[in-house]
Amino acid sequence: MHVTVFGANGQTGHEIVKQLLQRGHTMTAAVRRPSTVQPLDGVTVCKIDLSDQPSVLATVQGSDAVISALGSGALRSARKKTSLYSDSARAIRAAMRQLDVKKLIVLSSSGVDEEENAPFFYNCIIRRFLMNTYIDMARMETILSESDDLEWTSVRLSYLVECGSKPYKVYDTSIDSSTFRIGFKDAANFVANEVKERKCMRKMATIAYP
Ligand SMILES: NC(=O)c1ccc[n+]([C@@H]2O[C@H](COP(=O)([O-])OP(=O)(O)OC[C@H]3O[C@@H](n4cnc5c(N)ncnc54)[C@H](OP(=O)(O)O)[C@@H]3O)[C@@H](O)[C@H]2O)c1
Known part of the structure; x- marks a missing residue:
């Protein structure tokens, strides 16, 4: 398959x-700064401006699936309001509809829904700090839930950590005291598998270590 990866x-x-790449797919790496992408066989780098619909359309052209790994750099600018998630969801959806591309996977967060069982420091400190990001992620998920023509999945990541691969679980609910971390490698493993397997089609899937 050919996959466009935003971010x-x-x-x-x-x-x-x-x-x-390890699974044999080819890719378009859609970024605003092409010089930051390591050259790899099978990856075409495409400079994007998300506010310019023709540039988004040209990037998605020829894809079988689209992944949005876009993020507002939450900790750097957590208190600022953002519309990155919702604006990019609209722009990508419009391009996919025009080109009849069906499969869309976006990265979101397990913090989008407030969970009574989440750890105290998470609910009282981190969640408040990241509220503007969560608000816009929720808008993005609303856009997806209203897109029955697309085979979408919102991957709600828990706190991302550097670690080796280990068994993780997919949860229907958001975060609680036992589900708080996921490694970058395992997050990517889930997304890369989901491109083909579609086990969580039209779902918000929280992934975390049990
Ligand atoms: N880190 C965590 O613990 C955590 C937990 C739960 C969920 N998440 C979510 O998971 C996702 C991935 O996280 P991450 O830590 O891998 O993110 P990251 O390293 O900050 O990467 C964000 C990507 O988005 C791109 N981007 C941002 N604004 C853009 C714009 N206007 N146009 C084009 N590209 C833009 C960035 O490009 P530039 O390099 O050009 O800025 C970068 O490629 C994010 O949505 C994040 O909110 C993260």
């Missing part, structure tokens, strides 16, 4: 690209 130079995006 391919981000921490998770880069890992997703590597794992898709």
Whole structure:
């Protein structure tokens, strides 16, 4: 398959690209700074401007699936309002509809829904700090839930950590005290598998270590 990965130079995006290549897919790495993408066989780098619909359309052209690993750099600009997630979801959806591309996977967060069982420090500190990001991720997920013509999945990541691969679980609910972390490699593993397997089609799937 040919997959377009938006945010391919981000921490998770880069890992997703590597794992898709290992599975034999080819890719378009859609980034705003092409010089930040390591040249790899099977990966075409495409400079994008998300506010310019023709540039999004040209990037998605020829794809069998699209992944958005875009992020607002939450900790750097957590308190600022963002519309990155919802604006990019609209722009990507419009391009996919025009080109009749069906499969879309986006990265979201397990913090989008408030969970009573989440750890105290998470609910009282981290969640409040990241509220503007979660608000726009929720808008993005609403856009997806209203897109019955697309085979979408929203991958709700828990706190991303550097670690080796280990068994993880997919949860229907959001975060609670036992589900708080996921490694970059395992997050990318789930996304790369989901491109073909579609086990979580039209779902919000939280992934975390049990
Ligand atoms: N880190 C965590 O613990 C955590 C937990 C749960 C969920 N998440 C979510 O998981 C996703 C991936 O996280 P990450 O840590 O891998 O993100 P990251 O390293 O910050 O990467 C974000 C990517 O988005 C791109 N981007 C941002 N604004 C853009 C714009 N206007 N146009 C084009 N590209 C743009 C960045 O490109 P540039 O390099 O050009 O800025 C970068 O490639 C994010 O949505 C994040 O909110 C993260």
